[in-house]
Amino acid sequence: MESPSDAPASAPSGTTPGLMGPATILPRCATGIEGLDNILEGGIPRGNMVLVAGSVGTGKTTLSLEFLVRGAERGERSLFISVTEASSKLIQNLSTFEFFRRDLIEQGSLVFVDLPVIYDRLGLGEEELTGEEIDILIRTIRDLVRSLGAQRLVLDSLTSVCYRIRKDEQIRDFMLRLGQELNELGCTSLLVSEIGPNPARYSLHGVEEAIVDGVILLWNTRRFGDILRVVQIVKMRGTSHSRAQYVLELTPIGILMAPHLKGGREGGP
Template identity: 45%
Template sequence: MKDTAVRARCVTGIVGLDSILGGGIPTGSLVLVTGVPGVGKTSLALEFAVRGAAMGERSLVLTTVERPEKLIASVPEFDFFDNRLMEKGILTFLELSDFLDGSSISGRPETSEEFSRLGENISKYILEHNIKRLVIDTYHTIFYGIKDDSIPRDLLLTLSETMYVKNCTGILVADANPSTSIESIISDGVIILGNLERRSDLLRTMQVLKMKATCHSRAKYVIDLTTCGVLVTPLLRGGL
């Protein structure tokens, strides 16, 4: 059972987000970052992982759709990225099949037993490698074709418990509807990224829908994706 003690903060390194959250995400939390394609979900999650690695926190990025090499190719665009983070093993990119022990013919979990083994293997990796930041991109695609709602629930609960105990903070990237998904209900936090049309421009926006153990604004903010990282600014409502 989770205790009620005040949790330390995991500084995301995204200055505007840390400010909204009063210093960062509560350590050991699992946060859902959701939104339509193209709004910056992966960029935000990767910055979280890279910033953590730069601070000496072992970070794992688990990709479920793209090959790690393709995802890694986008990381050096950050001015603050240092390739030595990967060379030293502080920042690691792996794919879903690396945690399946070759048990699935398709390279993806299909049965409840395979999903259970997946959760156990990821948890084991977190424990053995002292992982402090976890990113899964994209989380909901793991469950394509799965009709049993208990499977994503059980996997999420397994990861959530391990991460809380080991002070590992995680981001799940998903396209799921945050108001109805199991992930949003179980997750400790939900951050919604979206689009806003304004004077013929399409702005990217960010809104913290929930974050347990945190007093935070639920206002929308404008975000820009730059080589310096995700920049967060208040949304000026005049003229909308």
């Protein structure tokens, strides 16, 4: 199914390729967050699997939820797989934003699934997942996306899933296969990664960021003691993008972004 944001091989709506533009512009999945779409030259290339990495309180879940709500508004079925927090609580928090529409859930455009419930139904235990169980998990997510016709997926969080997949090679295999399955289904996905405040890497094992197509990094920074939320696109395959830092604010109408002022100083997570 072609969605409204599946632009032909020309500049996505609202952007121009410019003098340094690529020969072909891949169809985009507009996040609906204007600042993010601007720095991604129209949105995430459709079918990309993107890591949203950040420490606590940086806005990872809110950004991911807005991505889904904006997609559902555009007629793209959107799926949220929650690992750590009950969906009911997430929906309650989401209802504080003006952009949230409960009717999107009622009409099935925005679907929430709790992964622990899936674990239970599949009979997957509490401990480390075996190779066979990882295979079952990938197929279950794929079948869910396929049966719903979901074009957007958020897994919150990948970190919690990876706690149960201990070996690097198994994580690599899980990520590669999940990414491939979702890409074949035309589903653009955000995988939330919880990291510390001063990370040396963007994920639990450091393997994940090498596999994904994109990394959106969020962190808190201090200026004169005040905390600012900052976002930066570290990597995004299939598009050129800004590498600058932006301050992000979670407002009732959605996420807004402004350039991170430096005043001649360096800044970073």
